[in-house]
Every structure is written in C-alpha cells, then in structure tokens.
Amino acid sequence: MTLPPARGPLNPFPYRGWMSSVADADRVADLARRVVADHDPKKVPIPEYLAACYDAGLSWVHFPEGLGGLGVSRGLQAVADRILQGAGGPIPLSLNPMGYGMAAPTVREHAQSDELKKSWLRPLASTEHIWCQLFSEPGAGSDLAGLATSAVRDGDDWVLNGQKVWTSLAHRARWGLLLARSNPDVPKHKGLTYFVLDMHGPGVETRPLRQMTGQAEFNEVYITDARIPDAHRLGEVGNGWNVAMTTLMNERSALGGSGNRRGAGTISDAVALWASRPDLRTSVLRDRLTQLWLRSEAQRLTAERSRAAATVGGPGPEGSIGKLVGAELNQHIYQWCMDLLGPEGILYHGYGSGDRDEDESGKDWRGPIQQRFLRSKANTIEGGTSEVMRNILGERILGLPGDLRADAGMPWKEIPRG
Numbered sequence: 001m002t003l004p005p006a007r008g009p010l011n012p013f014p015y016r017g018w019m020s021s022v023a024d025a026d027r028v029a030d031l032a033r034r035v036v037a038d039h040d041p042k043k044v045p046i047p048e049y050l051a052a053c054y055d056a057g058l059s060w061v062h063f064p065e066g067l068g069g070l071g072v073s074r075g076l077q078a079v080a081d082r083i084l085q086g087a088g089g090p091i092p093l094s095l096n097p098m099g100y101g102m103a104a105p106t107v108r109e110h111a112q113s114d115e116l117k118k119s120w121l122r123p124l125a126s127t128e129h130i131w132c133q134l135f136s137e138p139g140a141g142s143d144l145a146g147l148a149t150s151a152v153r154d155g156d157d158w159v160l161n162g163q164k165v166w167t168s169l170a171h172r173a174r175w176g177l178l179l180a181r182s183n184p185d186v187p188k189h190k191g192l193t194y195f196v197l198d199m200h201g202p203g204v205e206t207r208p209l210r211q212m213t214g215q216a217e218f219n220e221v222y223i224t225d226a227r228i229p230d231a232h233r234l235g236e237v238g239n240g241w242n243v244a245m246t247t248l249m250n251e252r253s254a255l256g257g258s259g260n261r262r263g264a265g266t267i268s269d270a271v272a273l274w275a276s277r278p279d280l281r282t283s284v285l286r287d288r289l290t291q292l293w294l295r296s297e298a299q300r301l302t303a304e305r306s307r308a309a310a311t312v313g314g315p316g317p318e319g320s321i322g323k324l325v326g327a328e329l330n331q332h333i334y335q336w337c338m339d340l341l342g343p344e345g346i347l348y349h350g351y352g353s354g355d356r357d358e359d360e361s362g363k364d365w366r367g368p369i370q371q372r373f374l375r376s377k378a379n380t381i382e383g384g385t386s387e388v389m390r391n392i393l394g395e396r397i398l399g400l401p402g403d404l405r406a407d408a409g410m411p412w413k414e415i416p417r418g
C-alpha cells in the first residue's frame with residue numbers, strides 16, 4: 001500500500017487513494033435516510049431529531065459506535081450532512097457551537113470513562129445541554145498558558161477560584177470546558193489541569209458583557225470556591241495544556257472550515273444584496289464582488305483540503321489557515337456590503353434587541369446585514385487572533401524561528417504579571 005504523502009498545504013491532492021470504502025458511504029447514507037424518514041426534522045422537535053441522529057451514529061461519524069458515531073472515516077460526515085440538511089435538518093454546530101465544535105472531541109478523547117462520555121455527549125448532541133469554553137481571563141488571552149484561575153485538590157474534589165472572560169453562551173450553558181492552574185511552581189504550560197465545570201453549581205456567577213452589535217453573546221464568569229469532582233477532570237493532572245490543544249485545534253477547524261457549498265456562506269449575503277439592490281450597483285462594486293467570490297471559492301476549497309487532511313488523525317495547523325483567511329474574508333465581504341449600501345449601512349434597525357435568555361435556535365441569529373458587519377470585526381479575535389494564527393503558520397508550516405519567549409522555563413509564580 002502507498003503511504004499517504006506528508007501533511008501540508010502544498011500538496012494539492014492529500015490522501016488520494018485513501019478513500020473510505022463505498023460500503024461505509026452507503027451505510028452512512030442509508031442510516032441518514034432512515035433518520036429523516038422516522039424523525040422528519042421539519043415536524044419533530046429539534047432536540048428529538050438530533051438525539052435520533054446521535055443514536056444512529058450520525059452526529060460525528062468518526063466517533064466510536066455508542067458515542068454518536070460509527071467508527072468510519074471523518075470525511076463521510078459530509079455524506080450524512082447532505083442528506084440530513086437536505087431534508088431540512090439544522091446545522092448542529094450553529095445551535096451548540098462550543099458543544100459540537102470543541103467539547104465533543106475533547107470529551108471523547110479525554111473523559112475518564114465511557115459512562116461519563118455517554119452522559120455528556122448525548123444531551124450535547126441533542127442541544128438539551130449547551131456547552132461553553134472557559135479559557136480566556138482578563139490577564140490571559142493570546143498567552144493562554146499564563147492563566148491564573150486556581151484549582152486546589154481537596155479529597156475527591158477540586159476547589160476552583162478565579163475569573164474568566166469573553167465566555168460565549170455561558171448564560172445558556174449547562175457545562176463549561178475549563179482550564180485552571182493546579183501547580184504554580186512549574187513553568188506555565190506544565191501546571192495546568194483541564195476540567196468540566198457545572199455551570200449551574202454553587203460558586204459560579206455569570207455576568208453579561210455587551211458587544212458593539214448591541215447584543216450580549218458573551219460573559220464574565222466569576223468562580224468562587226466552586227467544587228469539581230475529580231471524575232470531571234479531563235486528562236492527567238498537569239497535562240491540561242495538551243488537552244486544551246485538542247479543543248483549540250478543533251475550534252480553529254470549526255471556525256475556518258464550516259463545510260459550505262459553493263457560493264454559500266458569507267459570500268451568499270453579498271450576492272443576495274447585489275441581486276436585491278440594482279439601484280446601488282456600480283461597475284467597481286461588481287469587480288470587487290467578483291474578486292470576493294473567487295477568494296471565497298479558494299477558501300472553501302482550502303477548507304475542503306484541511307478537512308481531507310483531518311480525516312487521518314485530528315485537525316492540524318491547516319485549521320489555522322482556514323481560520324485566518326476566513327476571518328479576514330468575512331470582514332472584507334461585509335465591508336463590501338456596507339460600501340454598496342452607502343448611508344443606509346449606518347441604519348441598524350433593532351440595535352440591541354433580542355432577549356439573550358431566549359432560545360434563539362429557530363431564528364437567523366446573524367441578524368440584519370449591519371449587525372453581521374459589526375459582528376465580523378470579532379472574527380479576527382475570537383478563537384485566536386490573526387496575529388497568533390500567523391505565528392502558528394510561520395512556525396509550524398513554514399518552519400520559521402519561534403517567537404521570543406522570555407518566560408520559558410520559569411516557574412509560573414515568578415513570571416511578572418500586570
């Protein structure tokens with residue numbers, strides 16, 4: 001058998017010859033057709049339909065059987081999704097983004113028992129339980145490993161104290177992925193441990209933060225003597241950084257390669273606006289739209305390649321390409337929309353409306369085009385800034401020398417902090 005070529009964006013045909021078997025594809029398609037026949041997503045409640053997808057092994061087809069998967073190639077998810085979404089099923093990632101995009105792969109790989117994995121994954125998949133990601137802190141964003149929230153062992157529990165910030169959907173979350181410092185005496189990357197926090201438990205207080213779109217999709221979370229059973233630790237004590245890598249690599253892949261069809265995604269907003277406003281068209285705007293469409297298509301195909309690479313092993317640094325390019329492209333597309341609208345672009349009807357505690361799953365959560373323009377500004381920050389993505393790509397793909405790290409090897413407690 002020919003070995004697959006080395007991973008990397010320069011190879012235009014990754015893993016050719018490693019295609020999943022036709023039998024697996026047929027099985028996935030058959031199961032998907034059965035799910036939509038028995039649980040029509042247009043008629044049954046969404047959680048019931050998504051639970052049926054989980055039971056059939058279609059939530060993440062590459063996961064093991066019994067954990068929402070079928071143990072087949074990850075690339076076959078597209079076969080299931082085409083049938084499920086073609087029948088009117090929702091995109092689960094948009095309903096429980098941190099759950100589907102990050103918590104599921106992290107729990108699957110690092111939770112301590114199959115019982116725990118099952119108890120977390122099924123309600124996550126059905127969206128009955130929303131998840132959030134408690135990583136960033138006021139003093140630790142790009143430099144995540146510098147975080148200060150402490151975890152101290154006490155019998156069978158850990159006692160947590162600290163503050164998290166920018167925690168998307170914490171106000172709706174049942175569970176949170178949390179990274180904390182369990183040992184301040186060792187270098188910063190080595191003293192971290194990873195937990196699942198009960199967001200409804202004592203000692204967890206969530207306060208809204210309003211962003212420039214007028215909405216409060218994210219929060220500050222204050223953690224005061226919150227207790228977490230040791231069974232809810234993911235990975236070994238002190239190995240939290242490696243567990244966090246599972247979460248972050250999957251986050252970047254989810255943000256950068258959302259599996260759009262040709263012409264779908266953000267560019268479709270621009271094309272729809274162009275079609276609906278012949279009165280505002282100019283030839284310069286038409287040229288710019290064509291350029292944006294071409295770049296969107298190149299980005300879509302790059303995301304396809306990233307997904308193909310991820311069918312063997314987990315997502316790698318390729319996810320950072322999609323994250324970087326997609327974030328900047330979104331901003332350019334919405335800037336084009338504002339340029340087309342001219343003065344109308346500054347009229348944002350319904351600014352700040354929408355009840356943040358309301359279940360918004362049935363709505364187009366992206367709001368009017370003005371809101372999407374403002375929201376796109378966050379794309380180059382969330383999930384790792386564009387500067388940090390460029391550092392990762394420079395170091396891990398181009399092989400450039402790493403960033404200067406003045407605190408390398410220093411015990412965390414001796415690193416000066418502002």
Ligand SMILES: Cc1cc2nc3c(=O)[nH]c(=O)nc-3n(C[C@H](O)[C@H](O)[C@H](O)COP(=O)(O)OP(=O)(O)OC[C@H]3O[C@@H](n4cnc5c(N)ncnc54)[C@H](O)[C@@H]3O)c2cc1C
Nearest residue numbers: 133134135136141142166167168378381382383384385387
């Ligand atoms: C909409 C939104 C949702 C978010 N949701 C979550 C969430 O659910 N959970 C969560 O944990 N976090 C979340 N975040 C936080 C996000 O991960 C951080 O904002 C991000 O990692 C940057 O950290 P920071 O804000 O502390 O900025 P800093 O790290 O302070 O960065 C400030 C500036 O310095 C630059 N910089 C920093 N270090 C370097 C370097 N080494 N080289 C070059 N430039 C550098 C950055 O690029 C940036 O421009 C969210 C953020 C946004 C905007």
